[in-house]
Structures are given as structure tokens and as C-alpha cells.
Amino acid sequence: MAIDSDYVKQMATQLANYEVQAAVTKANRNQSSYKAQLTAVTSLETALKTFSTAVKGLKGVDKSVLTNTATFGSEGFATAKVGTTAVAGNYQFFVEQLASAHQVALEGLTDADIPTSGNLVIGQGAGSFSIDLSSIDSNSSGGNSLAELAAAINAASDNTGVNATLVRSNGNVSLVLASEKTGAANAITLSTTGVAAGAFDTATSAPRELSAAKDARVRLGGESGMLLTNASNTFDNIIDGVSMSFTKAHATGEQPLSVTIARDDKATKDKVQSFVTAINNLLGTFDSLTASGGENASRGVLAGDASIRSIEGMLNKVLRTEFGGTTLMEMGIVADRYGKLTIDTARFEKAVAANPEGLDKLFNAKDGLLDSLDKNTAVYTTGPNNLMKARKESLNTMMRRVEDQFDGIQKQYDSYYTRYLKQYTNMMQTMSAMEQTFGMF
Numbered sequence: 159m160a161i162d163s164d165y166v167k168q169m170a171t172q173l174a175n176y177e178v179q180a181a182v183t184k185a186n187r188n189q190s191s192y193k194a195q196l197t198a199v200t201s202l203e204t205a206l207k208t209f210s211t212a213v214k215g216l217k218g219v220d221k222s223v224l225t226n227t228a229t230f231g232s233e234g235f236a237t238a239k240v241g242t243t244a245v246a247g248n249y250q251f252f253v254e255q256l257a258s259a260h261q262v263a264l265e266g267l268t269d270a271d272i273p274t275s276g277n278l279v280i281g282q283g284a285g286s287f288s289i290d291l292s293s294i295d296s297n298s299s300g301g302n303s304l305a306e307l308a309a310a311i312n313a314a315s316d317n318t319g320v321n322a323t324l325v326r327s328n329g330n331v332s333l334v335l336a337s338e339k340t341g342a343a344n345a346i347t348l349s350t351t352g353v354a355a356g357a358f359d360t361a362t363s364a365p366r367e368l369s370a371a372k373d374a375r376v377r378l379g380g381e382s383g384m385l386l387t388n389a390s391n392t393f394d395n396i397i398d399g400v401s402m403s404f405t406k407a408h409a410t411g412e413q414p415l416s417v418t419i420a421r422d423d424k425a426t427k428d429k430v431q432s433f434v435t436a437i438n439n440l441l442g443t444f445d446s447l448t449a450s451g452g453e454n455a456s457r458g459v460l461a462g463d464a465s466i467r468s469i470e471g472m473l474n475k476v477l478r479t480e481f482g483g484t485t486l487m488e489m490g491i492v493a494d495r496y497g498k499l500t501i502d503t504a505r506f507e508k509a510v511a512a513n514p515e516g517l518d519k520l521f522n523a524k525d526g527l528l529d530s531l532d533k534n535t536a537v538y539t540t541g542p543n544n545l546m547k548a549r550k551e552s553l554n555t556m557m558r559r560v561e562d563q564f565d566g567i568q569k570q571y572d573s574y575y576t577r578y579l580k581q582y583t584n585m586m587q588t589m590s591a592m593e594q595t596f597g598m599f
Contacts, residue, residue: 166582174574181567189560196553198447198459202466203546205443206539210532212436216429216521217528223433224510224518225425228400231416236404242518244399244419252377252414253407257340257391260371262348263325264333264361271361272302276352278362280311280335283343285318291353304333311335320346337371341389345371376404380414421514423507430506433521433528434491434499437473441498444470465538465545472534481526482519489517 216223226246228238235253278289294302294310304324311322319338324331337344348362374391377383386393392403400419408414444466451457460466477486477499486492490505510517521527538545 162586166579166586169582170575170579173578174571177574178567178571181563181570185560185563185567188563189557192553192557192560194459196550196557199546199549199553201443202447202460203539203550205440206469206535206546209436209440210535210539212432213528213532213535216433217532221522222518223426223429223521224514225422225429226399226419227422227425228402229418229420231418232413235406235408235415236402236417238403238417239401240419241399241401242515242522244397246420247397247418249378249397249417249419250380250383250414251402251404251417252379252381252383252412253404254375254377254381254385255372256404256407257374257389258369258372259337259340260345260367261334261336261369262346262365262367264335264365265330267304267331267333267357267361269301269303271357272304272307273353273356273358274300274302276350276354278307278353279349279351280318280320281347281349282318282320282337282345286347287314287316287318288351289314304331308333319344334368335365336369339389340372340374340391342371342373343389374404377414381408381411383414421510423510426510426517427501427503427506430491430517430521431501434501437477438498441470441473465549469535469538473531476527476530476534479527479530481521481530482516482523484513484516484520486520486527489520 222242224242226240226242226244228240230236230238236251273291274295275292278291280287280289289307289310291302291307294306296306296309308322308324311317311320321336321338323334323336325334326332335346335348337346348365350359350362353359373387373389374393376386376388376393376396378386386396391405392401394401396402397419402417447458447460448463448466449455449458450461474497477493479485486499489509490502490507491499492502493499519526523529536544
């Protein structure tokens with residue numbers, strides 16, 4: 159009788175598989191469970207971060223869900239930034255003059271005209287700074303150049319806000335000095351000390367003015383109205399809660415710019431709706447992950463999960479808390495039978511009309527609704543030890559342990575296979591020897 163090696167291997171394989179079958183089934187079950195939990199926790203983390211981003215988009219300095227807007231009677235003269243404290247009304251602005259930055263040019267100079275001793279003193283408003291002409295020779299040529307003078311001005315540590323550049327035309331080079339800021343107070347003055355009379359001293363004593371240093375002049379109420387001046391074309395809080403940047407001057411006799419400040423109810427409701435949508439999307443993720451299941455629906459991977467119950471409890475508490483003397487319900491934002499938020503349009507519009515500041519304080523006041531939600535969700539999504547990160551790390555650790563178990567099971571399988579292979583081989587050899595012995599009789 160010949161030994162059937164295939165049969166021996168087949169039997170060794172079957173018996174070895176039987177020995178480790180229970181351990182393999184358990185490890186597979188655990189691996190599948192951990193993978194499903196990790197996917198679910200990652201989805202939960204993504205939903206929380208998406209919600210947090212939406213909350214941050216509505217909160218912050220100069221932000222509010224309450225939206226006021228400026229409407230212009232004509233375009234091109236100004237832009238406006240309207241805050242929550244702006245008072246509704248119509249205003250007339252006549253832009254008499256825009257602010258401009260001072261700009262002067264030193265013309266007719268060559269590199270040979272730049273002195274190698276003395277100082278160029280550049281004044282601006284109440285300040286000034288000095289350029290030591292004996293120290294600007296950057297290439298050690300023994301002489302100074304216009305380029306080196308411009309570089310020294312720009313690099314001066316005490317520069318008060320003057321930029322220097324070279325302008326070229328038909329082989330002629332001019333040194334142009336420009337104030338970084340607009341306004342009459344930022345006018346540039348030039349003088350020299352210790353510089354011999356010559357072309358440079360003459361040019362600095364009488365530079366060509368390319369652009370005058372001017373303040374913006376705007377009249378409130380029309381061409382003969384109240385004069386408002388500013389070094390910049392941007393007037394902060396020109397009216398309470400309204401900052402305006404003027405971009406074009408009026409011609410004499412031209413109609414003034416009409417600006418209407420009013421509350422933008424649609425934009426306000428849209429912002430509140432974006433908050434409601436963010437909350438409902440997050441709650442929808444919770445529902446999906448924690449579904450109890452039934453005949454026609456599968457059970458959620460995180461059904462009964464303590465973390466989600468904790469987050470839901472936090473949200474419910476914050477959403478029902480009074481901030482700034484007002485609640486969401488009082489502003490017409492209510493929960494339906496499933497806990498999802500909706501805006502009762504009639505109640506919302508009536509509440510905002512009666513108490514617009516209440517809506518602003520509810521959402522955007524320090525430690526208000528948005529602040530509270532941001533701080534409470536941060537525990538789960540931000541920082542080196544946030545709860546979602548810790549949860550994922552724990553699951554990844556358990557999955558690595560399962561991988562280690564699979565390695566151990568493989569070693570057990572190999573041991574069983576080797577043992578059974580040897581036993582069956584010995585058995586087949588014994589049976590073959592017995593057959594040969596029987597054949598002798």
C-alpha cells in the first residue's frame with residue numbers, strides 16, 4: 159500500500175482547522191466589531207467637527223446672526239461695514255475730497271551726486287529718522303548710488319513709514335519717496351546736515367511733489383453739510399455701528415450719496431437657519447449611529463453608546479438654557495416631536511422685530527449660545543487628549559491585539575498541522591507495513 163500524501167495533508171489540515179476554529183471565529187467577530195465601531199466613531203467625529211465649524215462661522219469678533227445692511231443710492235462712492243448696533247435711518251454723504259498719501263521725487267540726480275558724508279533727515283508728522291550717508295556704500299566701491307540710498311531708507315530701523323523706490327525714464331533716474339499712510343499728518347519733509355552745497359542739497363530742499371498729503375473730507379447732509387475729516391478714507395463708526403470706506407469724490411453740484419441703514423431680516427433668518435441645519439444634521443448622525451433596529455432596520459453600531467448620550471444631554475441642556483435673558487423658544491426656534499429644531503417663521507419675525515438685541519445676545523454674546531456650544535463640543539474634537547481621539551486610539555489598540563491573536567492562532571495551527579501530519583504519516587506507514595506482512599502468508 160502506497161502512502162497517499164495528499165490524503166495525509168488533507169486530514170492534517172482538517173484537524174488543525176478544527177482545533178483553532180473557535181479561536182478564529184472569536185477573533186474574526188472581535189475584528190469585525192472593532193472595525194465597525196472605528197468607522198462609526200470616525201463618522202461621529204466628522205459630524206462633530208462639521209458642527210463645530212458651522213458654529214465658529216457664526217461666532218467671533220464683529221459677528222452676529224443679527225444682520226443689518228447698508229443700501230447705497232449710487233454705486234462706486236463707498237462701501238460700508240454695518241454692525242449689530244447700527245440704528246436704522248437714511249443718511250446723505252458728499253465726498254468733498256479723498257485722503258491721499260504724500261509722494262515726492264528727487265529729480266535730476268546721478269550716482270555721482272550722492273554725498274559720501276553728512277546726513278539726510280526725513281521727517282514725517284511729529285517724527286523723523288536720519289540716513290548716515292557715510293555708511294550706505296554697500297558694495298564698498300568708495301562712492302554712493304541712488305540704489306544704495308533707496309535701500310538704506312527702506313532698511314532704516316527707525317523708518318517712520320516712508321518707502322523709497324527708483325523710477326526710470328529715457329535713461330534718467332529719479333528717487334521717489336512715498337508715505338505708507340494717507341493724511342496731512344503724514345506729509346514728508348526733507349533736510350540735510352553736514353552735506354556740502356550741490357545737486358543733492360538742492361534736490362532735497364525743493365523736491366517735486368507728485369501727490370499731496372491730504373485728509374479725507376466728507377460732509378454729512380449734503381454738499382454744505384457737517385464736515386467730517388479723517389486721515390484715512392475709512393471712517394470707523396462714522397455713525398454708531400457703521401464704518402464706511404470712501405472710494406470716489408463728488409463733483410461740485412453732484413447729488414450726494416444716499417445710504418440707507420436697515421435690518422436685513424432675510425439674511426438674519428438665513429444665518430439662524432444655518433445654525434438650525436447644523437444642529438439637525440448632527441442629531442441626524444446620532445440617530446443613525448444609535449438606531450435601536452427592528453424588523454426592517456439594522457441596529458446602529460453605537461446603539462446605547464454612553465458618549466453619544468453624553469453629547470446629546472449636553473446639547474439639550476445648552477439649547478434650553480437662557481442666554482442674555484432670552485431662549486431659543488422665545489425667539490420662535492422650537493423643537494419638534496423628534497427633537498429636531500425648526501423656525502416658526504411668524505413667531506421668529508415677531509420676536510426679532512420686538513427684541514433684535516435679544517437675538518444677538520442669545521447667540522453672540524460672550525458665553526452665549528454659540529460660545530457655550532463651541533466650548534462644550536471642543537472637549538470631544540480638539541486638543542491632544544480629546545475624547546474622540548482617545549476613543550479611536552483605544553479601538554486601534556484593540557484591533558492590534560486582534561492581529562496579535564491571529565498571529566498566535568497561526569502558530570497554534572502550524573503546531574497542530576505538524577503534529578497531525580506526523581501522526582497520519584506514521585499511521586499510513588504502519589498500515590503499509592502490515593499489508594506487506596499479510597501478503598507473505
